[in-house]
Amino acid sequence: MFYQSTRNSGLQITSSQAISQGISEDGGLFVPCEIPQLTLSEIGGLAGKTYPEQAAFLLGKFLTDFSGEELLDFAGKAYTTPKYESEDIIELSHLYEGTYVLELWHGPTCAFKDMALQILPHLLTASLKKTQLNKKVVILVATSGDTGKAALEGFRDIPGTEIVVFYPEDGVSPMQKRQMTTQEGNNVFVCAIQGNFDDAQSGVKKIFTSPDWKEKLERSGRMFSSANSINWGRLVPQIVYYVSSYARLVETGELSLGEKVNIVVPTGNFGNILAAYYAKQMGLPVGKLICASNSNNVLTDFIQTGVYDRNRPFHTTLSPSMDILISSNLERLLYHLCGKDSQQITKWFDSLASSGRYEVTDTVKNALKQDFYAGWCDDEKTKDTIKEIYQQYSYTCDPHTAVAAAVCKQYKKETGDTAKHIIASTASPYKFSAGVLDAILGQVPEQSEFELVEKLEAVSCYTIPESLKRLRSLPVRFQETISKESLGSYLEKALKIAE
């Protein structure tokens, strides 16, 4: 099977080339030329298999230049205990009548990004070997929290890789900071910068695209790569858990094979919900894909009206991983919906870059409405939802998941749809203890982060994940804070590259 670019439908490259390159030279994203199909009996047959077996089977449909043994080896290394809390890898909790929470955060960093970032390093290093790029890769990351830590855990001690993460000094939560500054591994570097996330991001971009840096790395037998969510190798592992959770609900008799479910996803960059769309296109019985946003509701407006307009105030919310005004993976969906018209895509995204706005055709508007429903809720409603779920169903959820649960209720009320629903849960409540306690208790106690975590354990349905608990006693390894102009000199020092 081959891949093409959303900005050049004439391109034909292999999956390992798509993963090695990350983004196409024409600025587009790689998409599969056709979507592999999954029969109901194949879905039924996945029930009872281990998560790595399911992953190897499904990845094999897309990554056709990898062997089954290779994929099973990578999946076995990525999805295993004690990295994950149990061999089940994902958990399904019954929330209320016909509604399930798909917990994607039982991995090493307690965020759903582990689902992709635990396996990406294996896919990437193998892709580089297959494409004869026998160089050491340097992963550069600018992070506002979850991605940095999940990438560090994924790449730590992976032979042939080094990872350098920059985060804004005051732009991540105390728990996220602690997670990164105590990072273990022999190929990892973490550094704070004086500035905000945009400063970190533009600093990284500058190095990434600099010919001077390219040459410097080449001289030392290295190349840059990125771990962000536009890489196909990060998207494809996310398809697995939708199929896996469906198979599990069939196995337990809660769904009959072929019965349609709706999937609700708290959305930021549109990667997670796009994976659910691909699962549906493959043949997973899915009704509506419900896109949930916080006050940064650019996607809600877009799905409802067909006008994408990022010219609006940016809100800092209780669900920071969804505070995004440009959802880059949307480009892939639009490419499929507009009939693979790469000229059309180029026009829309040029318009987004120059004026912050574009409007899709009526055909695309109708196609969007066919598969998707969109809704949003603000911080007040998010807190109310956390409290309601806590009181009515004795379940504790993080603010991102609460946004999805609120939009799920809104959808059911508006449409009367009686299908079963799977709500994707993207973070452990312990990563957002202050917000969750505020919602449940009506105030945030003036305490240190670890005291808040203990307080949350006292009221919640979960014990503290081991990986967060042990942070308290881990030594801080990375203390350095640099100015936003000094990313280059930090990198030279870290990688031991002479000027």
Ligand SMILES: *Cc1c(COP(=O)(O)O)cnc(C)c1O
């Ligand atoms: C990254 C993230 C999201 C958004 O996922 P996308 O794939 O970018 O839409 C939602 N919730 C949490 C906790 C995240 O870390």
